[in-house]
Amino acid sequence: MHKTAAAVLAISTLGILLVTPAFIPATQAAGEMPDKKTCGTTKNPVVSGGCLATDKAKGNCMACHNFDSLAQAGLEAGDIGPPLVAMKVRFPDKKKLRDFMWDAAKFNPNSSMPPYGRHDILTEKEIDLLLEWLYSL
Numbered sequence: 001m002h003k004t005a006a007a008v009l010a011i012s013t014l015g016i017l018l019v020t021p022a023f024i025p026a027t028q029a030a031g032e033m034p035d036k037k038t039c040g041t042t043k044n045p046v047v048s049g050g051c052l053a054t055d056k057a058k059g060n061c062m063a064c065h066n067f068d069s070l071a072q073a074g075l076e077a078g079d080i081g082p083p084l085v086a087m088k089v090r091f092p093d094k095k096k097l098r099d100f101m102w103d104a105a106k107f108n109p110n111s112s113m114p115p116y117g118r119h120d121i122l123t124e125k126e127i128d129l130l131l132e133w134l135y136s137l
């Protein structure tokens with residue numbers, strides 16, 4: 001890895017560790033950084049979706065995408081994919097967004113986005129929760 005890239009990665013990882021607790025909001029608003037403490041228990045589909053999106057073992061969406069809540073928390077995000085904004089406007093047809101999440105290669109054969117459904121990275125239920133979160137962005 002390039003030295004600068006390694007440094008940026010190290011700094012941003014440290015940043016995540018140090019900054020996260022300070023930015024966890026007392027109440028959860030739509031599209032905001034989920035409070036990791038509530039991730040296991042929340043019944044709010046938007047929060048659950050946000051938890052999945054920012055879980056490195058699940059969606060890990062911030063590896064490639066930026067989104068509002070990350071910027072608010074002062075965290076670094078990848079820019080391999082476009083920023084996730086105005087999802088309802090970009091994808092008025094929720095089914096199309098779901099199909100995209102299921103297998104982005106169907107829309108772009110060279111897509112570097114993981115085919116979350118086709119490769120069983122996420123379950124049907126998890127993809128539905130992600131959609132709720134995406135529509136809140």
Ligand code: HEC
Pocket residue numbers: 053058059060061062063064065080081082083084090100104108110111112113114116130134
């Ligand atoms: C390895 C990189 C990578 C990861 C991880 C990734 N994506 Fe993507 N995503 C992309 C790329 C690249 C595109 C641009 C379109 C394409 O090439 O398919 C994209 C496009 C998108 C789009 C369409 C955006 C638009 O405005 O057209 C959405 C929505 C999206 N990603 C959501 C997600 C979500 C949600 C996650 C996490 C569950 C995620 N992505 C994880 C790389 C990634």
